[in-house]
Amino acid sequence: QVQLVESGGGLVQAGGSLRLSCAASGSTLNTYVMGWFRQAPGKEREFVAAIRWTGDSTRYADSMKGRFIISRDNAKNTMYLQMNSLKPEDTAVYYCAARLGPYLVMDTQRFDYWGQGTQVTVSS
Numbered sequence: 001q002v003q004l005v006e007s008g009g010g011l012v013q014a015g016g017s018l019r020l021s022c023a024a025s026g027s028t029l030n031t032y033v034m035g036w037f038r039q040a041p042g043k044e045r046e047f048v049a050a051i052r053w054t055g056d057s058t059r060y061a062d063s064m065k066g067r068f069i070i071s072r073d074n075a076k077n078t079m080y081l082q083m084n085s086l087k088p089e090d091t092a093v094y095y096c097a098a099r100l101g102p103y104l105v106m107d108t109q110r111f112d113y114w115g116q117g118t119q120v121t122v123s124s
Helices: none
Strands: 003-007 010-013 018-025 032-039 046-052 058-060 068-073 078-083 092-100 118-123
Touching: 003 092, 018 032, 018 092, 018 118, 032 068, 032 078, 046 068, 046 078, 058 068
Parallel strands: 010 118
Antiparallel strands: 003 018, 018 078, 032 046, 032 092, 046 058, 068 078, 092 118
């Protein structure tokens, strides 16, 4: 079992930055893949980025490449999402998720554990 708690969301102007955090607990994480997803009102939840807890590999959705950076801090059992050059279309609830296994998948159904989400609002 893994428990995930997101934080760091808020209101930011277009062009600004935010850093989201996901604190993980409850299990040894070095065999997990961690991911960030987001869901805007009226839309399906979509993949943002994923990272192996060992840190040796990452994957990004094409629209986030170059703007978002996923990372993790083993000592703090925390994953981060640095979001730069934010746009109004980035407005969504952002969720962190975890799955057991090595593959950096993008499918929400293949992630087993989810946080409660944190709201990010980007004003124009």
